[in-house]
Structures are given as structure tokens and as C-alpha cells.
Amino acid sequence: MSAEMKPPRRPRGPVPFSVVDNASRQALAAELGDGEATFAHLLGPHAGLQAKQRELWAKLTEECSSALALMGGPASVGVTSCLRGEGRSTIGIAMGLAQSFRYGRTTVLVEADLEKPSLAKTLGAKAGPGLADVLRGHAELDSCIQWIGKKLGLLPAGNVGADATRLLARLTAGELMSELVERSDALVVDLPPFSGPGVGVARLCPRIVLVVRADSTPVEAARRAAGELERPPVIINRASADVPRWMRSMLRERR
Numbered sequence: 602m603s604a605e606m607k608p609p610r611r612p613r614g615p616v617p618f619s620v621v622d623n624a625s626r627q628a629l630a631a632e633l634g635d636g637e638a639t640f641a642h643l644l645g646p647h648a649g650l651q652a653k654q655r656e657l658w659a660k661l662t663e664e665c666s667s668a669l670a671l672m673g674g675p676a677s678v679g680v681t682s683c684l685r686g687e688g689r690s691t692i693g694i695a696m697g698l699a700q701s702f703r704y705g706r707t708t709v710l711v712e713a714d715l716e717k718p719s720l721a722k723t724l725g726a727k728a729g730p731g732l733a734d735v736l737r738g739h740a741e742l743d744s745c746i747q748w749i750g751k752k753l754g755l756l757p758a759g760n761v762g763a764d765a766t767r768l769l770a771r772l773t774a775g776e777l778m779s780e781l782v783e784r785s786d787a788l789v790v791d792l793p794p795f796s797g798p799g800v801g802v803a804r805l806c807p808r809i810v811l812v813v814r815a816d817s818t819p820v821e822a823a824r825r826a827a828g829e830l831e832r833p834p835v836i837i838n839r840a841s842a843d844v845p846r847w848m849r850s851m852l853r854e855r856r
Contacts, residue, residue: 661695666703669696672808672834674704677782679806681792681830683822687814688838690719693791696810701753706786709746709754713772713802714793715765718758724749731759736771742780754785769793773801795826809833 669675678696682689694710701708712720712732721728726747734740735756746754761768772778781788792803795811803809811833813823827833 665699682812700787721757729759731757733759
């Protein structure tokens with residue numbers, strides 16, 4: 602498991618990330634149901650989510666369920682970040698788990714970060730064939746989706762080679778995202794960081810979540826990305842109780 606994909610550690614006892622306060626989370630409990638024990642059971646079959654980390658993955662999935670509910674329960678979500686190393690892919694997996702296990706939707710996770718893919722490794726799935734092979738015309742879409750759970754599928758990056766930028770341009774110009782929507786109830790896209798070719802791919806998704814790592818992401822980079830993405834919901838990753846004031850301000854603007 603790469604350093605980027607490891608679930609965040611919890612220094613000083615804070616939540617791993619937070620987009621809702623305790624009162625909001627309690628208010629959503631009736632709608633979402635009390636599923637912690639069920640979560641732990643459902644997470645079990647995923648070999649890539651190591652046993653010692655399953656409790657944390659369940660917590661991350663619970664947080665993402667609350668985030669999705671506050672967003673109105675969108676069926677298609679893209680997850681991006683300003684930079685690498687902010688926990689974007691980890692949260693993307695948790696979003697997929699929330700969509701399939703808590704919302705009961707047939708969900709496909711799309712590994713669109715072709716430069717540094719890692720979802721397949723984390724979930725214990727095959728690296729290919731996948732998205733790159735479909736974009737080149739070397740494989741059919743249905744044959745590349747791996748069903749790693751009853752209602753959770755993964756379209757891995759596949760055999761990218763040195764063509765990541767060119768393939769992302771094909772994804773932006775083509776109809777593949779529409780085809781994926783037709784094959785599932787929910788879609789979660791692990792996007793590249795919001796720069797370069799990642800900008801065009803992000804705009805294919807009707808709803809975007811911006812991951813910001815507390816005490817790490819430059820303030821101006823986060824504000825610029827939030828502005829270009831038309832004020833998306835923000836997930837503060839590795840947040841302590843002392844979340845920076847500018848991050849709290851961004852959250853308040855989006856509630």
C-alpha cells in the first residue's frame with residue numbers, strides 16, 4: 602500500500618476528517634441507520650483493507666455517508682485534491698463503500714488518476730485490464746470492471762504506460778463516463794489532482810468533492826481550486842479539533 606493510500610493516522614485523537622459536526626451527524630442517524638457493526642462485517646471480504654485498519658475504514662465510510670447525505674445523496678461524485686498526498690484516493694474508496702454499503706447502490710469506483718494509480722492495490726484487485734485499455738480500444742468496458750463486492754465494482758487504471766496525459770484527454774473528449782453511468786446506480790471517480798489534465802476530467806463529474814489536507818495544503822491553492830470548481834464541498838483530511846480558520850470558513854460557505 603502506498604503512502605498516499607494509507608488511511609490517515611489520528612494524532613491527538615481527532616476525527617480522520619470532518620465535513621459535519623456532531624449535531625449534524627446525529628440528525629442524519631435516523632436517515633442512514635445505525636450500521637457500524639454491519640460495516641465492519643461488510644468490509645471484511647476486502648483483502649486489501651488489512652484487518653488492523655478495518656475499524657478505521659469503517660469510520661471513514663461512516664463519515665463519507667454523512668457527507669453524501671449533506672450533499673443530497675448524489676449518485677455520481679468525483680473526488681479531487683489540490684496536490685498529491687492529501688488522502689484523495691483513500692476518501693474516494695470510502696465514498697465508494699458508503700455508496701454501496703450504506704445507500705445500497707450498485708457502485709463503480711473509477712481509477713482515473715492514471716499517473717499514480719493505487720486503488721486496485723489497496724482493494725486487493727487486479728491492476729488491469731482497465732480504463733487505459735478501454736480508452737485505447739484494446740478491451741471492452743464490461744470485461745474490465747471487477748466486482749469486488751456484491752454491489753461494488755472497480756474499473757482500475759489498467760495498462761497506462763507513458764500515455765497518461767493523452768489517455769485523460771481521450772476520456773475528456775469521449776462518452777465513456779456516460780457509459781459508466783448507465784452500468785451503475787452510483788459512480789465514484791478517483792480524479793487526478795486538480796491541475797493540468799485533471800481539470801478537464803473533473804468537469805466531467807456533476808458533483809465534485811475537494812480534499813484538503815489540514816496543516817499542509819497551501820491556502821491559495823485550495824481557494825483557487827475551490828473557485829474553479831464552483832465552491833465544491835470540502836473534506837478536511839487529517840483534521841484536528843483545531844481546524845484552521847480559513848478551512849472552517851470554506852465549510853461554512855458550503856453548508
